[in-house]
Amino acid sequence: MVSEEHLAILLQGVKVWNNWRIKNLQIELDLSGADFSGADLSGADLSGANLSGADLSGAILSKANLIGVNFSGTNLSKTNLNRAILIGAILIGANLIGVNLSGANLSGANLIGVNLSGANLSGANLIGVNLSGANLSWVNLSGANFSGANLSGANLIGAKLIGAKLIGTKLSEADLIGTNLSDADLREANLIGVNLSGANLSGTGLSGANLSGANLSRIQALNTNFTSAKLTGACIEDWHTNSATNLTDVICDYIYLIQEQQERRPSSGNFAPGEFTKLYQKSLDTVDLIFRNGIDWDAFAYSFKKIEVESLGSQLDVQSIEKKGDGVILVRISVSPDANKEKIHADFMQGYEFAHKVLEEQYQSRLEDKDKEINRLFYLVNQLQEKSGKVSIYNQQNSQVAGKIVDAETVQSH
Known part of the structure; x- marks a missing residue:
């Protein structure tokens, strides 16, 4: 824990350093390995600083200027970075579990492979961010802007992306099982091979998105816009759509009705242009x-x-x-x-x-x-057989034996 005396010295140093920056002198504030756990640095200007390996767990950095800061390997667990400016920051290897980044500006930041589980990024600016391979499971990302970001291979299981902007975002091979993407904007997004099983896509804009080979089983797609989206090879097992689900001009050669590429439709060949829409677009008047x-x-x-x-x-x-x-x-x-x-x-x-x-x-x-007619006929047959000296055996429960005629003498000998 940093002492008040050391904190005062630090802030004074930051103030002096900022004055130097105003005079266009090139200087890097090296705070690597420093212990600022629990410190209140809200509003501080630490842009360009080296905080790699530092301990900022539980610290308050709300509204701080952290442009271009090097946070490589830094402990930022449960740190308050609400509305902080982290443009171009390097956060590779940082501990971001439970961090508060709501409303923060992280555009252009490098977060490859980071663990953000339990974090809050609601309303954050993540334009052009590299989050490939990152763990974002169960993270609150509602209203965040991921336009042009790279989320390839990211773990987004159970994440909340309500109303988020993901225009042109790369999400290929990402795991989106059970993710809430209702009312999100995914126009032109790359969702090739994505697992969206059980996800909520109601009201989501997916026009022009590439969903080739995606797992869309059991998704909620009410009022969803798939206009001109690519769905070739996608699985639509038990997907839930309604008359307001827009499948206009969907590009689709074939789909699967069961996971693991089972029950291909059509069974052979490809859909004719527009045929998928004709088959799967629900009419309003039904x-x-x-x-x-x-x-x-x-x-x-x-x-x-x-x-x-x-x-x-x-x-x-x-x-x-x-x-x-x-x-x-x-x-x-x-x-x-x-x-x-x-x-x-x-x-x-x-x-x-x-x-x-x-x-x-x-x-x-x-x-x-x-039954009455059958019984009448057998009665007549029996009468005829008795007159001819033969016995008719009729078993109504066994049609194979019913009506079999045997010689009376043969029956008596047994």
């Missing part, structure tokens, strides 16, 4: 019909035609049929823009249940009639 015990297609056809007639011939089209597991089937029907979707849904399901019940009763009735 009615979702959920069937939990399979579908009685005769009852479905009856109710479907009934709704068309009752709605004065308005065109209904089956847009998609999806198996959701456990016997649940989702049928999505497109309707006219002015249609009353709630009424169509209610009327359809009512008509379906009615038709299913009637058809089931008719089926059971036919089965009963069939």
Whole structure:
């Protein structure tokens, strides 16, 4: 811990040093290895200083001028750098666990491979920053500006990037599992091969982004803009989109419906231009019909035609049929823009249940009639066999034995 006396001497030295800088003298303040743990250096001007290997853990450097400072190997754990200016600073090998960098200006800084777990970088300026291979898991990055930054191979698992700007950011091979990127701006971002499984991308701008080979399984992509994005080779297993998800002009040769490159679509060849959008863009005017015990297609056809007639011939089209597991089937029907979707849904399901019940009763009735007819025929056969001196063995539970005729004498000998 630095003493008040030493701190006073330091600040006086900084003041003198700043006066020298004003006179354009080239000088470097060497504070490498110094112990400033817990010190209050808020607002200090330490630009260009060498603080490599120093201990600044728990220190207060809010609003400090730290332009071009060398923090290589420096201990900055839990240091308060709120709104500090760190333009071009070197932070390779620094301990940044739990550091407060909210609102700080780190543009052009070098943070290759640093550990920022538990840190707060909300609202920070990280334009052009090199954070390749850095650990940013569970870090608050909401509202931060990463435009043009390099986050290749970074660990962003569980990070909060709500409303962050990542325009043109390099994120190839980064791990973004469960990351909250809602309302973030990722236009033209490089997301090749990125793992976004379970991430929240609702309201996110991804126009022109490269998501080739990305894992998009189980993502939330409600109101997300994928205009002109590249999705070739991406996995879209159980992704959640809605009618406001924009897939206009998406560039996609093929996708996978299951992780580990399984269930390729199309199974062979490539999508024609615009075909991916036609297949996966959800229409605003649809009615979702959920069937939990399979579908009685005769009852479905009856109710479907009934709704068309009752709605004065308005065109209904089956847009998609999806198996959701456990016997649940989702049928999505497109309707006219002015249609009353709630009424169509209610009327359809009512008509379906009615038709299913009637058809089931008719089926059971036919089965009963069939059994009666079979029994009548076997009775006649038995009568004929008795007259001819033979016995007819009829076992209604075993169709392979039923109706087998054996010689009466053979039966008696056994």
